[in-house]
Amino acid sequence: MFGIGFNSDNDIVNEIKRGNEKALVTLYKQNLNAIKKFVLNNSGTIDEAQDVMQETLIAVWQNVAKPEFLLNVKLSTYVFSIAKNQWYKQLKKKTRFKVVDVAMTENIRADEAPMLMYDTKIVSDYVNKLDETCRRLLMYFYFDGLDMNTIAEQMGFANSDTVKSKKYQCFKKLETSIKEHFGKDDFI
Amino acid sequence: MKSDIDRIYLIDRFLKGELSGLTLDEFKSRMRTNSEFALEVESQRAIIEGIKLARKQHLISILNGEKAPGIIAHVEQSFENTEKTIEQVIPNFKEKEQIETKEYKLKPNFNDWYLSVAAVLLAGLLLYFVFGYYIPHQKLEMANIDSTTTAKPEENLATTPESKPDVAVNPSLKDTSKTENDSLEKPLLAQGGDSMKVENDKKLFQTMYSVAAFETITPEGSDNNSNVSIGGTGNDLKVNNLRKVKGSTVKVEYWQSVVGFKGYKLSNTKLQLFDMKPEEKVSLKYLDKQLYLKKNGSYYKLNASGNFESYQKENNIELIKSLESN
Structure with missing residues (x-):
């Protein structure tokens, strides 16, 4: 299947569910023109099209990786619909388009985002300093949303319990390094 | 835990x-x-x-x-x-x-760098062959052909009456240089095909001479040959102690040697004269089947050896008298 590329939507979905990042590349190639054209035709720039493309694919990646995800339409249609939503969100953030949709704008509240204890960027730096196994395991679990069995299969662990134990070790290692960095009084 | x-x-x-x-x-x-x-x-x-x-x-x-x-x-x-x-x-x-x-779109794949290098070398070799050897060689050959076909005798020498050699018997002035192909005109090409051009000997003029021939009469069969008996067929015309026999036609060419060669080359019916100008008065005569050249009152014996030989002045007084007697 991979030898000749992802030929069908199901192929792509299955590979995303396995955490194969090259499926993301295929998605990029397949949807680049349409999304770029859409953004450029709707007052966007090439840089904004790039941002929309990235955010869209990340969102698709996360959604498709969920075990409950079921593709009911063409994958390109699904991707394009997410891209449109992404672009409309960005349009509303732009000052010159701030009176586009009053109703939706009112729903956006600045205090929706929870205050975090640690600076997310610093945490991400410590994540990247982890060994490869821990880094991948934590990313697969927390971002991709892969279940323990899939992670076990993907990373070559014996079973889901092994993954669970390993994931705990990795998390504690990360937590320890972060707490050493910040100190208890440095919590935001 | x-x-x-x-x-x-x-x-x-x-x-x-x-x-x-x-x-x-x-x-x-x-x-x-x-x-x-x-x-x-x-x-x-x-x-x-x-x-x-x-x-x-x-x-x-x-x-x-x-x-x-x-x-x-x-x-x-x-x-x-x-x-x-x-x-x-x-x-x-x-x-x-x-x-x-x-x-x-298809694009050249330069990942295989060695193939690219080989292609460049091959192209360079081809260019060297075409521009460094083939074309210069062709030009040289063309130049040689041109020099052969355009080596015309100087026109003033060929047409002016003064330039006609003083021949013994009605020289038929036929300029055949354009149709002749002489080995002397071929260039001396350097071996290996290099572009060095060698200067050739230059043919100035050529013409056809009807050369009179005489034969010494032997005493046998004729008690006194001192008188000339004109008549008969003409082939056996007697002049003093000589008799005129059937002559022959000789093709005479005047050449200018690039190395300053002074001499001649005589084959059966072709005489090449070097260091001798067409306007100079010369005459030819056979005596006892030996060809002699007269120039400025002097006779030169011409040997039909087919080789390049220098002019040898004839000093035999009796022979000169015989040549002068008719």
Whole structure:
């Protein structure tokens, strides 16, 4: 299947569910023109099209990786619909388009985002300093949303319990390094 | 440790929104009553957000064609069937047109550098052959052909009456230089095909002479040959002690030697004269089947050896008298 590329939507979905990042590349190639054209035709720039493309694919990646995800339409249609939503969100953030949709704008509240204890960027730096196994395991679990069995299969662990134990070790290692960095009084 | 694993897993489920009912109520209650537990939940939430950010940045780096440390290599090992690396497939978004070009247009593949080097060397060799050897060689040959076909005698020498040689018997002035092909006119090409051009001997003029011939009369059969008996067929015309016999036609060519050769070359019916100008008065005569050349009152014996020979002045007085007698 991979030898000749992802030929069908199901192929792509299955590979995303396995955490194969090259499926993301295929998605990029397949949807680049349409999304770029859409953004450029709707007052966007090439840089904004790039941002929309990235955010869209990340969102698709996360959604498709969920075990409950079921593709009911063409994958390109699904991707394009997410891209449109992404672009409309960005349009509303732009000052010159701030009176586009009053109703939706009112729903956006600045205090929706929870205050975090640690600076997310610093945490991400410590994540990247982890060994490869821990880094991948934590990313697969927390971002991709892969279940323990899939992670076990993907990373070559014996079973889901092994993954669970390993994931705990990795998390504690990360937590320890972060707490050493910040100190208890440095919590935001 | 088991309890720690379960606790973290429970917090994970809460943060994912997977708890519900009584479990969720108990969890919230514990957060309210246990500040340390609440702090742990918030810490875990912050760490998870950091993990998500790291993953997101990693995926974006893939989309931008950047290789995140460690991850891609492992993924490539995991998916053994994948043919191309991500870096090959996805360059920067802004280079979208180039992506399409890579997919749909054929481009030379310079990854095989040695093939490129071989192609360049081959092309260079071909150019060297064409421009360094073949074309100069062709030009040289063309130049040689031109020099042969255009080596015309000087017109003033060929047409003016003064330039006609003083011949013995009605020289038939036929300029046949254009149709003649003489080996002397061929260039002396340097071996190996180099472009050195060698200057050739130059033919100035040529003409056909009807040369009179005489034969010494032997005493036998004729008691006194002192008188000339004119008559008969003409082939045996007697002049004093000589008789005129049938002459012959000789092709005479005047040559200018590039090396200053002074002499002649005589074959059966062809005489090549070097260092002798067409306008100089010369005459030819056969005496006893020996050809003599007269110039400025002097006779020169011409040997029909077919080789280049120098002029040898005849000093035999009796012979000169015989040549002068008719």
